[in-house]
Amino acid sequence: MLNRQLLVIACMLFISSIACAQENLGLSLEDAINYAIENNREVKDANFDVIAAKKRVNEVTGMGLPQVSGSFDYTYYAKIPTTLIPGEAFGEDAGSLIPVSFGLKHNATAGVEASQLIFDGSYIVGLQAARTYRELSRKELEQTEVETKYLVAKAYYNVLVNDERMEMVLANETRLKKLRDDTKALYENGFAEKLDADRLELSYNNILVEKENTKRSLEIGIYLLKFQMGMDYTQEVTLTDKIEDVVLEPISPETEEEAFKQRPEYEVLRVQYELAKLDHRKNNYAYLPQLVGFGSLQTQAQRNEFNIFDSNEQWYSFGLVGAKLSVNIFSGFQRSAKSQQSKITMHKVENGLEAMREGIKLEIAESRSNYSNSLARLEMQKNNKALAEEVVRVTQIKYSEGLGSNLEVTNAETSLRESNSNYYNTLFEAIVAKLDYDKAKGNINK
Known part of the structure; x- marks a missing residue:
């Protein structure tokens, strides 16, 4: 009985966990962006790069700290080595040699060695470069986050626009279905021509096709949003923002001289320039000497038995301290060639910075122009949409009162469908143009 109760409880917990996993998640744009910053795979990789860069700084710093190691070795001489000594010392003939074996069969040595880097110009620059590389990884993380925010916002607004489009399509479907059914009834009772019924049937079928296309676009858009966020595609979501909340206002004239400083990709290139300068300095410092201090303490045992x-038994100890100065005198002109190469690289990155500054100014000008033009097109399409809706309303009234033709109704419906499609396409273009302008200005984080 107890086992059965435990089994029931386990099943209930399992079902409950599944239900929780599939719970619909409400998402505002801010929620979606925050989720992406935590879960997007590229952002995660960039965070890993930051951590790795910190460890790299620790690694390089450790090269300048004392290096201590211990050792123990044991040697067994199956046959003790033989040494030849002059025989004259022992009363032998001049020039004769006497073979002598020195040592014992069992030998062991234990010791501790330590060294300390006292001066190395390349190490000093290398430590600066490691810290600069850490800064570079942070700038690259910021760049990845900005790109992720842009892509998430674009995908989010795409879903909002398609959702609004779907509502409009469903409203048109309802209106056309009623008109089709009414005309079909009139035809069956001999008060309308078959051609009239067929025209409306065709219009209704077209709206059904448009509904399916919009549905697929909506599904793909939601999947794309989840992908950009790093969310499991099986997670159900509901977007809580409304398309009416999107503010699309004309841009006031302003200076763009310092806008490039807000761009993370510019900051990435600037730090790369600092790294190039440090690399050039490191190659120049290779001419400087290197000074290393060292010391050793060892103890030794020799036995005839193991x-x-x-x-x-006794061990015999000995120790030493010293210093080593190394100077590169001639390297076959390698150092000079490396220094010249690093200087060329530094100038190339510097040119890249200047080119990026000019490119950002051009990008801002183009995105501002595109946004202003898209606002003008949006206003025009909004007026066309309202006009098409009014034409449909009037033609339906005339048709129901017997003053208009069925052809006028179907033409008006076709115009409305085209106007709606143009309006929502232009609306999304305007939103993306605003995102592009904010990104160009470096305001995507604001």
């Missing part, structure tokens, strides 16, 4: 670890 009793190395016998505490009653």
